[in-house]
Amino acid sequence: EINPFYRDVSIDNAWENVSKHSDPELWNLLTDNNSENPERDEQTDSDDDIEGNDKIKENEKKMSSVPYPTVMHNINGPNISANEIVNIAPGEGQIPVSFTSEPNWEALSFVKEYSTGKYHFNEERKVRITPSKYVHARLKCCDDRFASNPQYIFQSLDWIERNAVASTIYFTERKQFQSDINAGQLISQEHISRMMSADQVFASFKNIRGTPQYFHNMLLDILAKVRQFSVYTWWLTLSAAEFHWTEIIQIVARQYGENLTEEEINNMDWSQKCTYLKRNPVTVAREIDHIFKNIWGKVILSGMHPIGQILNYDDRREFQNRGTEHVHAPIHVINAPKIDEDSDDVVTDFIDKYVTCSLPNPTEQPELHALVKKVQTHHHTTTCRKKKGVTCRFNAPWPPSTKTIIAREPESIDSTKLATSKLILDKVLSTIIKIDDISVLTEREILEIAGxxxxxxxxxxxxxxxxxxxIYKRKPCEVNIGPYSTIILKILKSNMNIQFVTGLYAMLTYLTSYLCKPEHTMSELMQKASKEAYGKDIKGKMRDIGNVFLTKREVSTHEAIKRVLSLPLRHSNIDVQYVPTGLKENRTRMLKPQSLLEKMDPDDTNVYSLSMLDKYAHRPNNLEQLCYADFASNYISKKVDVDSENIESYTVPVSDVIQVPLNPNCIVLKDNLGQMRKRSRPCVIRFHKVSKLKNPESHYLRIVQLYLPWRNEDELKHQDGTYESKYKEVENEISVNRKRHEPYVDIDYEEIYNCDLQESDNEDEEQDPNFSMFDPNLIDYDEDVTNSTTSGPIAPT
Structure with a gap:
């Protein structure tokens, strides 16, 4: 069957001569035929005789073995020669359209994949399908022509994320500070609303995964959990080992009718394994994600409790060096001891129970011994030497110790004693490094040799x-062994690292360095675009900022697959719900759709979508004594069942948080405002924390608003007109409610980190914890913008 787009195309048999004579320079470049003297070329030294070519060949071999390509957008524009004629305005007088709005863009761009020119996205169908579901079907199909093409994957990502940016703009245009206004004023062309600040516009992109705002939002959620559960217990890092996880290559091979044994895969060289991993990167990415899910669900969260009984965890997926994913996760353990609250012996016994740095006995545990030596032994690489003058930024090799020790910084530092201490430590470690067979020597013998x-x-x-x-317990032969959990390592069979959290400062350092670290360059570029868009309307500003995110970045194949298939970049077993607080006039609200406003009575003031505050005020009578904080943490809106295939949506909303089954208990809100369902497990609430010293009235309003039952917000003000007096009047009454949601309210992480949490005033109220792309028909918003003059989103370094 002839492709209809090429039906009238005739092939010129003399195309080679035409191309060669029309542009000889380009022809020589494309055909690599730019040698002027072939005879001289034949007489040159052989490649093997050229000094340094062994290294060149080795590098070329490594480059050819890189399994996954990346895409980088050209941000400098095309190169134009001086004598080239450029048409400046070829579309003058016409309306520009998006590349993906062309009717047949997909079939024209991917001729091999659409050889008949049919069945692309824009072809007429009886049932409408969303772009996201369409791409899901293409990449998950048994026909691998799409899944094996990185260009198609990258183009699909660009297509879907452009739609996500467009839907973000759509939402932001409907936001407005709450005020007494009617439908007639809103649809009037003369209406001018209070503009959102540049920071609020910038923060609107937090629902698009991978943006700096997305990672900042993650940081705020985690700090809310710290307020609820105190500091974390463990930091856990898990790495993917697709070259050693034989089941991945087996699954890919079975897709092509091949049945490979583990032995056959283990005998493959590097390039052979790369061939299979490149063959269907979608399957590889999905299988890696599946393995990590099983590690969490069937091992870490299981009754084995390999690192203790888990209360809460926050798993973030990262793509280091633009390759495959690995996991960073802080973990709360139930009844875990804490440094300076429990004795050092209790803490070290807890650490030794779950974590070890030992090299197993090769006779008793040969497989585990080989695994630890293979994946847990630290080898210095260029990553270790990111800073000048630093041998290893991970401080390896680590000092041996006969027991686990909690070492504290000395109260006063004597420079002479510090230099002497470093000299002693270097002497011992250098002695260990120089000895060939260190396994036969004890620590005491090493110290004697070092003097x-x-x-x-x-x-x-x-x-x-x-x-x-x-200082973990280590023998001299284990100074390069990283800490690990025996149970997790046996099942994971890949590099891991687990560290006990020593305190609040260490926790915040980890959060900003690993877990919630955005791409600094992207953050700077987006903020720069926001400043340069000064004077433009909301839509213009957001288009400029969104365009920076879409065009100035590098994305690996696996990261593109994760995003385009809506695979979560973040997991947690406990949700976080942002709740708006503060004065009405300082909160932004989501307006009802324009089409609905036009049908309303011009004098109707019910122009805003429902917020959590509205739902709480209309709770049923049996929840009369329930405070706002308890209501928000226990109840969630009951969504109406609809045919998602018919929704005019841009993307499929997929939560990055583990879905908790909903309790069948439902409540009916007053005044026919709908139904809500009770969660099977309360979520953590997050709110804007106001400084007691800088703004005492807003501080006390937030407390009584959250923890004192009320029906009308006007009830929260005392007879003398202040919220402080009301707080003092009901302080004992609300103390139990407050203790339930803020047991660690005295933790001052803002002062330690110098973290301006006022950014949370830009948050969406009625947002389910979907940290992926969203459907504009299913989400409504309500925001707290108590301080709209903040300096901008945090971009932790």
């Missing part, structure tokens, strides 16, 4: 610490 006493050594180990640190 260091045991007391001096341990005093030096603790004195060189710049902060509270854990």
């Amino acid at each position: 260091v006493s045991e007391n001096d050594y341990y005093e030096a180990v603790e004195y060189v610490q710049k902060k509270i640190s854990i």
Whole structure:
């Protein structure tokens, strides 16, 4: 069958001569035929005789083995020669359209995939399908022509994320500060609303995964959990090992009718494994995601409790060096001891129970011994030397110790003693490195060889610490072994790292360095675009900012697959719900759709979509004594069942948080405002925290608003006209409610981190915890913007 787009195309058999004579320079470049003297080329030294070519060949071999390509957008524009004629305005007088709005763009762009020119997205169908579901079907199809083409994957990502940016603009245009206004004024062309600040516009992109605002939103959620559960217990890092997880290659091979054994896969060289992993990167990415899900669900969260009984975890997927994903996760463990609250012996016993740095006995546990040596032994790479003068930024090799120690920073530092301590430590570690068979020597024997006493050594180990640190129990032969959980490592069979959280400062350092770290360059570029868009309307500003996100970045194949298939970049077993607080006039609200406003009575003031505050005020009588905080953490809107195929949506909303089954108990809101369902497990609430010193009235309003039952917000003000007096009047009454949601309210992470949490005033109220793309027909918003003059979103470094 002839492709209809090429039916009238005739092939010129003399195309080679035409191309060669029309542009000889380009022809020579494309055909690599730019040698002027072939005879001279034949007489040149062979490649093997050229000095340094062994290294060149080795590098070329490594480059050819890189399994996954990345896409980088050209941000500098095309190169134009001086004698080239450029048409400046070829579309003058016409309306520009998006590339993907062309009727047959997909079939024309991917001729091989659409050889007949049929069945592309814009072809007429009886049932309408969303772009996201269409791409899901293409990439998950048994026909691998789409899944094996990185260009198609990258183009699909660009297509879907452009739609996500467009829907973000659609939402933001409907936001307005709450005020007494009617439908007639809103549809009037003369109506001018209070403009949102540049920071609020910038923060609107937080629902699009991968943006700096998305990671900042993650940071705020995690800090809300710290307020609820205190500091985390463990930091856990898990790495993917697709070259060693034989089941991945087996699954890919079965898709092509091949049945490979583990032995056959283990005998493959690097390039052979790369061939299979490149063959269907979608299957590989989905299988890696599946393996990590099983590690969480069937191991870490199971009754085995390999690192303790888990209360809460926050799993973030990262794509380091633009390759495959790995996991960063802070974890809360039930009844875990804390440094300075429990004795050091209790803490170290807890650590030793779940974490080890030991090298297993090769006779008793040969498989585990080989696995630890293979994946847990630290080898210095260029990553270790990111800073000049630093041998290893991970401080490997780590000092041996006969027991696990909690080392604290000395109260006062003597420079002479510090230099002596470093010298002692270097002497011991250098002695260990020089000895060939270190396994036969004990720590005492190593110290004797180094000429260091045991007391001096341990005093030096603790004195060189710049902060509270854990010195893990290690033998001299284990100084390069990273800490691990035996159970997790046996099942994961890949590199992992687990660290006990020493305190609040260490936790915040980890959050900003690993878990919630955005791409700094992207953050700077988007903020720059926001500033340069000064004077434009909301739509113009957001288009400029969104265009920066879409065009100035590098994305790996696996990251593109995760995004385009809506695979979560974040997991948690406990949801976080933002709740708006503060004065009415300082909260932004989501307006009802324009089509609905036009049908309303011009004098109707019910122009805003329902907010959580509205729903709480209209709760049923049996929940009369329930405070706002309890209501928001226990109840969720009951969504109307609709045919998602017929929704005019841009993307399929997929939550990045583990879905908790809903309790069948429903409540009916007053005045026919709908129904809500009770969660099977309360979520953590997040709110804008106001400084008691800078704005005492707003501070006390937030407390009584959250923890004192009310029907009308006007009830929250005391007879003397202040919220402080009302708080003092009901302080004992609301203390139990407040303790339930803010047991660690005294934790001052803002002062330690110097973190301006006022950014949370830009948050959406009625947003389910979907950290992926969203459907404009299913979400309504309500925001708290108490301080709209903040300096901008945090971009942690």
